[in-house]
Amino acid sequence: MIQRTWERAKLASALDHVVVATDDEKIAECCRGFGADVIMTSESCRNGREGDKPLTEPEIIDGIVKALQGAPDAVFSTAVTSLKPEDSTDPNRVKCIVDNKKWETIDSGVAHVW
Secondary structure: OHHHHHHHHHOOOOOOOOEEEEOOHHHHHHHHHOOOEEEEOOOOOOOOOHHHOOOOOHHHHHHHHHHHHOOOOOOOOOOOOOOOHHHOOOOOOOEEEEOOOOOEEEEEOOOOOO
């Protein structure tokens, strides 16, 4: 799965270079095996779950890069779409709540009601 994610990321036109960052030598070894550059991180480095996004379209990555380039105060960017009502209670669908400036405030699998 991580190879497919890396391959999709390499198709994004906004990226000059794609690396895999991991604190796990087994993951690093696997990634080097299919040609990825790897950066080893500290075990205490907080990490996400991006390696499990093998279906991410390169255009989504380009949009995230563009959003970051247009917002110098931002430290990260999250790709979001409008939530379909039938997905609102699905714990496998991550919900992202943003404020009126489109800054993320909550990222969770739990349905939120205000």
